[in-house]
Amino acid sequence: MQQFMNAGGGSLAGSGGLAGAIRSDRGGQLFLCGLLAVIIVVPVLNLLVPEGSALHMSSYTVTLLGKYITYAMLAMAVDLVWGYCGILSLGHGAFFALGGYAIGMYLMRQIGTRGVYGDPVLPDFTVFLNWKELPWFWHGFDSFPFAALMVFLAPGLLALVFGFLAFRSRVSGVYLSIITQALTYALMLAFFRNDMGFGGNNGFTDFKDLLGFSLQSPATRMVLFLCTALSLGGTYLLCRYIIASRAGRVIQAVRDAESRARFLGYRVESYKLWMFVLSALLAGLAGALYVPQIGIINPSEFSPANSIEIVIWVAIGGRGTLYGAVVGAFIVNYAKTYFTAALPSMWLYALGALFVLVTLFLPNGVVGLMAQRLRRTVPDAAPADATVVPK
Amino acid sequence: MTSPWAGLTGRSRSSSSPRVEAAAARGIALYLEDITVSFDGFRALNALTLYVDIGELRCIIGPNGAGKTTMMDVITGKTRPDSGSAWFGQNVDLLNLTEPEIAQAGIGRKFQKPTVFEKHTVFDNLELAMAGNKSVWSTLFARIAPVQIERIEEVLQRIGLLEQRRAIAGTLSHGQKQWLEIGMLLMQDPQVLLVDEPVAGMTPQEIERTAQLLTSLAGKHSVVVVEHDMAFVRSIARRVTVLHEGSVLAEGSIDEVQAHPKVIEVYLGV
Numbered sequence: 282m283q284q285f286m287n288a289g290g291g292s293l294a295g296s297g298g299l300a301g302a303i304r305s306d307r308g309g310q311l312f313l314c315g316l317l318a319v320i321i322v323v324p325v326l327n328l329l330v331p332e333g334s335a336l337h338m339s340s341y342t343v344t345l346l347g348k349y350i351t352y353a354m355l356a357m358a359v360d361l362v363w364g365y366c367g368i369l370s371l372g373h374g375a376f377f378a379l380g381g382y383a384i385g386m387y388l389m390r391q392i393g394t395r396g397v398y399g400d401p402v403l404p405d406f407t408v409f410l411n412w413k414e415l416p417w418f419w420h421g422f423d424s425f426p427f428a429a430l431m432v433f434l435a436p437g438l439l440a441l442v443f444g445f446l447a448f449r450s451r452v453s454g455v456y457l458s459i460i461t462q463a464l465t466y467a468l469m470l471a472f473f474r475n476d477m478g479f480g481g482n483n484g485f486t487d488f489k490d491l492l493g494f495s496l497q498s499p500a501t502r503m504v505l506f507l508c509t510a511l512s513l514g515g516t517y518l519l520c521r522y523i524i525a526s527r528a529g530r531v532i533q534a535v536r537d538a539e540s541r542a543r544f545l546g547y548r549v550e551s552y553k554l555w556m557f558v559l560s561a562l563l564a565g566l567a568g569a570l571y572v573p574q575i576g577i578i579n580p581s582e583f584s585p586a587n588s589i590e591i592v593i594w595v596a597i598g599g600r601g602t603l604y605g606a607v608v609g610a611f612i613v614n615y616a617k618t619y620f621t622a623a624l625p626s627m628w629l630y631a632l633g634a635l636f637v638l639v640t641l642f643l644p645n646g647v648v649g650l651m652a653q654r655l656r657r658t659v660p661d662a663a664p665a666d667a668t669v670v671p672k
Numbered sequence: 673m674t675s676p677w678a679g680l681t682g683r684s685r686s687s688s689s690p691r692v693e694a695a696a697a698r699g700i701a702l703y704l705e706d707i708t709v710s711f712d713g714f715r716a717l718n719a720l721t722l723y724v725d726i727g728e729l730r731c732i733i734g735p736n737g738a739g740k741t742t743m744m745d746v747i748t749g750k751t752r753p754d755s756g757s758a759w760f761g762q763n764v765d766l767l768n769l770t771e772p773e774i775a776q777a778g779i780g781r782k783f784q785k786p787t788v789f790e791k792h793t794v795f796d797n798l799e800l801a802m803a804g805n806k807s808v809w810s811t812l813f814a815r816i817a818p819v820q821i822e823r824i825e826e827v828l829q830r831i832g833l834l835e836q837r838r839a840i841a842g843t844l845s846h847g848q849k850q851w852l853e854i855g856m857l858l859m860q861d862p863q864v865l866l867v868d869e870p871v872a873g874m875t876p877q878e879i880e881r882t883a884q885l886l887t888s889l890a891g892k893h894s895v896v897v898v899e900h901d902m903a904f905v906r907s908i909a910r911r912v913t914v915l916h917e918g919s920v921l922a923e924g925s926i927d928e929v930q931a932h933p934k935v936i937e938v939y940l941g942v
Contacts, residue, residue: 527799
């Protein structure tokens with residue numbers, strides 16, 4: 282379990298690069314294998330197994346899984362800055378929502394004359410508001426490449442400007458967390474306003490098609506699902522490469538002893554800034570994959586509580602491992618799906634209790650517990666069940 | 673390997689004062705003149721003037737609040753003085769540079785409390801400290817070269833941590849962390865090493881090894897040591913500067929300084 286002790290990677294022989302990083306990353310290998318299995322099994326169960334069969338997977342389940350995977354990407358983006366840079370962002374929901382809004386604007390333009398008011402250019406809500414022409418910032422969103430660019434540009438620019446100002450002023454710790462909360466809250470209030478031109482509190486919904494393919498067809502949904510799963514795998518590999526590189530070890534050094542890093546000649550601010558921007562880009566991509574699958578985006582995605590929940594996913598899964606974020610996102614969101622259906626009034630209590638219990642008993646999260654059990658059971662073959670209860 | 677002094681000597685600055693010219697002739701590594709720093713009316717440094725020669729080992733002593741740490745903060749760019757000038761060699765104005773730029777220019781600083789990257793291995797600590805391009809982009813694709821591994825091993829040997837190279841730095845003893853931090857400074861190839869209380873909390877054996885290490889560094893580097901332990905200062909210093917209330921009270925050999933009536937009055941407490 283060497284990799285859990287030496288989270289920094291960094292081999293003496295200098296066998297760097299992605300291959301070297303993955304070779305020493307047992308948990309990551311397990312995660313990638315699991316993801317590959319999902320990519321193979323889900324299309325088979327959904328498209329090939331006949332609908333009457335007990336093994337058939339409904340499109341509803343595929344969409345639900347796709348949603349969880351976008352959340353997992355978002356959690357991974359948060360883990361990159363929180364687990365490795367020590368930047369506790371309580372505003373990552375904003376980057377996710379901006380990515381979602383960017384693709385949402387494209388999907389709105391694709392509706393065309395099929396909307397309620399049938400206007401070929403104006404989206405429904407602008408007709409409803411009695412606007413005569415398209416607001417300037419809606420131009421270009423009829424083109425998919427432009428919208429795809431905006432998926433990255435909008436959250437990336439926001440993170441760049443925000444991060445530049447915050448890190449240059451050496452704002453850190455709880456102050457930074459509070460400012461990120463304020464950022465997402467301010468955006469939520471702005472997007473709630475009708476005259477902002479983003480659909481007000483209804484946001485965007487009733488999407489028809491993406492690149493000419495109907496969003497209702499199972500095949501389109503499956504392609505979207507596969508793109509999402511592949512993006513999660515790509516995100517993992519990218520983050521793992523960065524963490525294992527010297528730059529990745531520098532950001533962990535900054536997390537552990539910022540002034541030491543600065544007096545060694547590292548421009549600490551730019552390391553933090555670029556990791557923050559990268560994390561925002563990944564969150565934006567996750568949001569852009571979320572919206573076409575879920576079929577709606579509205580300002581509640583900016584709500585401060587949403588962003589706090591992401592941090593809870595990461596804490597529960599185990600921060601500073603990347604795959605722990607995925608595990609946490611799945612556990613919490615599965616529990617959420619279950620609770621909000623079975624005992625809706627209990628969900629927030631359950632979430633709070635889960636967070637408290639994990640903080641008290643599992644400081645390294647669920648994957649930390651699994652690693653601990655493996656360490657205990659592997660060296661001495663004796664069953665360790667009696668001793669694993671953490672005190 | 674080229675001398676770390678290359679680039680520091682021989683060139684003259686265009687806007688140099690006669691004093692600076694004189695300093696250059698003597699081979700001065702660090703040059704502080706009339707530095708004043710106040711915090712809310714309290715003068716931490718009061719017209720401090722101090723020269724450190726190339727390759728010398730200088731000890732700075734003084735009672736608490738004399739301005740020793742503030743002086744290091746000014747040299748390393750952490751604190752900007754209200755007035756005065758600070759030059760590194762003849763052509764580097766320290767007051768115009770940021771902390772990372774000063775570090776890159778060749779001034780290394782060891783903190784009072786040993787500060788190493790606790791979650792990284794000893795080897796990684798030294799690798800991260802290594803001189804070179806430290807921008808995000810270049811570290812993202814950096815590969816360690818065989819010659820760099822040799823260099824790291826050389827430093828490991830020197831600080832006596834060759835066997836602990838794979839150990840996580842957080843598991844080292846207090847003394848070993850101090851040496852690792854000094855090793856990290858050496859990896860930067862600095863011309864000036866500022867060392868804040870290197871032997872605080874060390875055992876007598878560790879103190880002796882630290883003394884050997886620091887004296888062996890003088891000559892190739894200028895070493896400025898701030899220390900309270902007078903026995904240790906006596907064992908390493910050739911020249912001692914006494915600070916008091918933000919300015920230099922006395923300067924000379926340890927015997928001269930200890931015999932100085934003012935020093936006896938304010939510091940040695942006789």
